[in-house]
Amino acid sequence: MDRGLAYGDGVFRTMAVSNGKPEFWLKHMAKLTADCAALGIPAPDAAALADDARQLLQGESQAVLKIIVTRGLGGRGYKPPDPATPTRIVMRAHWPAYRPEMATEGVAVRLCDTRLGLQPRLAGVKHLNRLEQVLARDEWSDPAIAEGLMRDSDGRVIEGVMSNVFMVKDGEVMTPDLTRCGVAGVMRGLIAESARVVDLTLSELRGADELFLTNSLIGLWPVRQLDGQAYAVGPVTQRWAASLAKLRATSRDEFPA
Amino acid sequence: MDRGLAYGDGVFRTMAVSNGKPEFWLKHMAKLTADCAALGIPAPDAAALADDARQLLQGESQAVLKIIVTRGLGGRGYKPPDPATPTRIVMRAHWPAYRPEMATEGVAVRLCDTRLGLQPRLAGVKHLNRLEQVLARDEWSDPAIAEGLMRDSDGRVIEGVMSNVFMVKDGEVMTPDLTRCGVAGVMRGLIAESARVVDLTLSELRGADELFLTNSLIGLWPVRQLDGQAYAVGPVTQRWAASLAKLRATSRDEFPA
Numbered sequence: 001m002d003r004g005l006a007y008g009d010g011v012f013r014t015m016a017v018s019n020g021k022p023e024f025w026l027k028h029m030a031k032l033t034a035d036c037a038a039l040g041i042p043a044p045d046a047a048a049l050a051d052d053a054r055q056l057l058q059g060e061s062q063a064v065l066k067i068i069v070t071r072g073l074g075g076r077g078y079k080p081p082d083p084a085t086p087t088r089i090v091m092r093a094h095w096p097a098y099r100p101e102m103a104t105e106g107v108a109v110r111l112c113d114t115r116l117g118l119q120p121r122l123a124g125v126k127h128l129n130r131l132e133q134v135l136a137r138d139e140w141s142d143p144a145i146a147e148g149l150m151r152d153s154d155g156r157v158i159e160g161v162m163s164n165v166f167m168v169k170d171g172e173v174m175t176p177d178l179t180r181c182g183v184a185g186v187m188r189g190l191i192a193e194s195a196r197v198v199d200l201t202l203s204e205l206r207g208a209d210e211l212f213l214t215n216s217l218i219g220l221w222p223v224r225q226l227d228g229q230a231y232a233v234g235p236v237t238q239r240w241a242a243s244l245a246k247l248r249a250t251s252r253d254e255f256p257a
Numbered sequence: 258m259d260r261g262l263a264y265g266d267g268v269f270r271t272m273a274v275s276n277g278k279p280e281f282w283l284k285h286m287a288k289l290t291a292d293c294a295a296l297g298i299p300a301p302d303a304a305a306l307a308d309d310a311r312q313l314l315q316g317e318s319q320a321v322l323k324i325i326v327t328r329g330l331g332g333r334g335y336k337p338p339d340p341a342t343p344t345r346i347v348m349r350a351h352w353p354a355y356r357p358e359m360a361t362e363g364v365a366v367r368l369c370d371t372r373l374g375l376q377p378r379l380a381g382v383k384h385l386n387r388l389e390q391v392l393a394r395d396e397w398s399d400p401a402i403a404e405g406l407m408r409d410s411d412g413r414v415i416e417g418v419m420s421n422v423f424m425v426k427d428g429e430v431m432t433p434d435l436t437r438c439g440v441a442g443v444m445r446g447l448i449a450e451s452a453r454v455v456d457l458t459l460s461e462l463r464g465a466d467e468l469f470l471t472n473s474l475i476g477l478w479p480v481r482q483l484d485g486q487a488y489a490v491g492p493v494t495q496r497w498a499a500s501l502a503k504l505r506a507t508s509r510d511e512f513p514a
Contacts, residue, residue, distance in 0.1 A: 006325070117374025128265055131265055131266060133335040134328075
């Protein structure tokens with residue numbers, strides 16, 4: 001009966017756990033709170049979530065921590081209950097088997113046919129309505145392809161199925177505007193502060209000097225190939241990869257002891 | 258861990274139960290099968306669903322029957338498991354307290370600000386990604402407003418938050434095209450066979466002689482007011498209301514004994 005299942009009425013976070021601690025805990029909590037606010041869901045108590053996480057992560061070194069917050073039970077049909085009593089779910093999963101060379105040598109990606117519909121009211125939010133990503137990810141099964149790039153219904157390049165995308169041109173770092181659709185990840189936030197946020201056509205993307213992808217688990221993957229077109233793992237990409245790696249390590253201290 | 262919660266990776270049906278039997282069982286099963294196919298989910302066995310329903314409806318006269326089918330567990334992130342082992346959930350709920358005059362005298366509706374994103378791959382499908390409806394329904398709490406009308410991101414009138422919409426102009430029945438977005442309900446299907454499927458602007462809608470809404474629970478509600486503009490409960494609306502009422506009664510015989 002939970003509205004999370006009935007309507008996808010909720011949000012989630014996926015966090016890397018290393019050395020037994022979630023990375024970027026405070027940033028993830030801030031994003032969770034902001035995403036809850038976007039849906040009008042009262043955000044759960046961060047201290048309670050930290051307790052849940054600590055309990056789940058006992059004796060773990062490297063893992064994935066996932067938090068789901070739904071609007072909970074009730075309401076009349078689509079009408080949200082007021083006040084809502086949110087459901088919080090905290091889960092631990094195995095660390096995915098990413099090969100180390102994906103981060104160093106880069107990955108091959110493809111362009112997806114499935115488009116992202118425009119929905120400014122949900123843009124940027126990591127909510128539970130993810131069928132567009134499911135359809136896009138189902139377009140290929142070749143394990144040599146690590147990720148797919150998605151465009152919106154007007155043709156702008158927006159993001160990867162499970163990652164944010166960055167391009168470098170003449171030394172400048174650019175990343176797509178996510179005010180119409182897309183998911184604004186924590187890793188993206190770290191780089192976007194010093195990047196130009198743009199509308200990006202496919203031909204602009206193809207003309208990039210460097211391309212890379214980010215999310216909380218992979219950190220940064222250079223793109224070495226997009227549908228057959230090759231890209232170098234360039235200096236800007238390498239600098240950001242090194243910066244993110246350092247930031248990830250430091251960020252473990254954010255987790256409340 | 259179910260993908261229905263994680264991604265809204267599934268579909269659902271909402272059926273009226275009268276005289277202890279679900280209405281339009283075969284049409285709902287056909288739509289469920291088609292919607293599952295649209296997502297690549299193996300459709301559950303209709304005989305098993307009928308068994309579930311019979312069990313839940315013992316001793317019930319008027320109720321709501323809801324069926325959720327998700328892709329079940331598994332997969333790697335967004336990538337669907339292959340083969341999938343779907344989850345089926347069959348639920349009974351109380352009949353909603355709709356006042357009888359809503360069907361005879363009509364209802365007041367409003368125009369929603371929340372737009373429907375364009376997503377041809379999911380258009381028509383009653384899937385579990387329903388945040389647009391949740392946001393739209395949350396726009397008003399005045400109980401005198403029974404429904405809200407939604408436009409797509411390009412401004413075309415598509416549907417009600419929980420219903421399909423029809424307009425009558427010079428005796429002709431028209432209903433919006435649902436190939437870009439929207440949910441094609443079973444009631445809509447009954448009328449759409451003899452209606453013209455069109456792209457509908459808001460000003461065309463405002464110029465209608467008659468307006469009405471349909472879904473499996475309400476059957477047909479005439480619209481007597483749209484944001485202050487009054488409409489008559491006209492002859493075409495009344496004819497369709499009478500036809501649907503008869504069809505609903507007959508359709509109970511479709512349910513396997």
